[in-house]
Amino acid sequence: MDYLSRDAAPFADDFWQQLDNTITETASKILQGRRFVPIYGPLGIGVTNIELDDVENLKEVADNGIIFTAGRSYIQIPTLYTDFILSAKDMQTSQHSGYPVDLAQAINAAEQAAIQEDKFIFFGNDTLKIDGLFTAAGTQKITKTDWNIGENSFKNIAEAINLLVKEGIYSSYSLLISPDLYLQMQRIQPGTGILEIDRVKKLLHKRVFVSPVLGKEKALLISADARNIDLAIGQDLQTAYLEQTELNHKFRLLETIRLRIKRPKSIIQFE
Incomplete structure (x- = not known):
């Protein structure tokens, strides 16, 4: 199964290669969280939950023939996404003329996705009760x-x-x-x-x-040591094909990530 639906899209492999390279180059210029937070993964799109250990209180506990791990919980790995559209006319013109496809909209989406990722790492999400570096308890x-x-x-x-x-x-x-x-x-x-x-x-x-x-x-x-914190990645930043809408082509730039703060006191905020 092609999760990204690329097999259903009317594009050659060289287009996807150009798009992937453009997305990666653009996002890497902006992303800061990944520069110092250790990466755990990619684990695959099918990994939707992962353990989170409280390093200070992690231990195995035995009781009446039952052993379990105290200080360990399981958390969801959410999906972050940004959609963009490429003009069907422009893509047809590129195909017949041999000119490169204009990927300005994809570049804009990659910039938005990179900003969204850093915001998620730094501030989490209040609505979903997900901690970021600046919002975690115990720092x-x-x-x-x-x-x-x-x-x-x-x-x-x-x-x-x-x-x-x-x-x-x-x-x-x-x-x-x-x-x-x-x-x-x-x-x-x-x-x-x-x-x-x-x-x-x-x-x-x-x-x-x-x-x-x-x-x-x-x-x-x-x-920023892996013992204290890491960024769990299921699906790394990638582009999926959604549909053809109003004769244009709609794409989704997505990733599944979750910051794991294992030792909150390893973070010091200046206030």
Whole structure:
């Protein structure tokens, strides 16, 4: 069974190859969550549920000949999707003239899908009660000082690292920040000749990630190790053929993903 319905579509393999390459290249330029959150999968479109372990409380419990795993729950892997339409006239013209297909609408959809994925990773979904990095319960918090002044940003980040170390969380420290905070660190520190952002990048081994999805005044430090967090992927970002509607061709860009926060205290928010 062709889940993506590509066999039913009137297109040659080279079109699908062009479309897949365009989608991947476009999305990869925008996606930030995948740059630091470990990937678990892809597991396949048929995997709709997955276990979520509370690392701090995970253990096997035996009672009267019955053994079960405490600290483990099972969660759904939802589908994220974005639809787009390509003109049938344009595709016919391309086929007969030999010109490349204009994939502007597909590029727009790939950008929307990438933004949607990052929003889902960072903020989850309130309606579905799905946690994101900024909305999960049990994360740690630090009062953020004014990053426009002196060494405040460096000191706050160093404080956060020290807090993680005290909790026994030692590896893969990554900083996720909004563009405005990133710009605030583009200042030369008096007496050093070094930009504040360069000091921070050196402290974090260059693991600094900026996303416009965050809006303004948003930052967190995370130990992005697979023991603490990962992104479970069933179906990775792919394009399916839906139908021909009003003589044009309708497609669906989809993926099935779920963020698994196994150790909430490995996340520190600056508030």
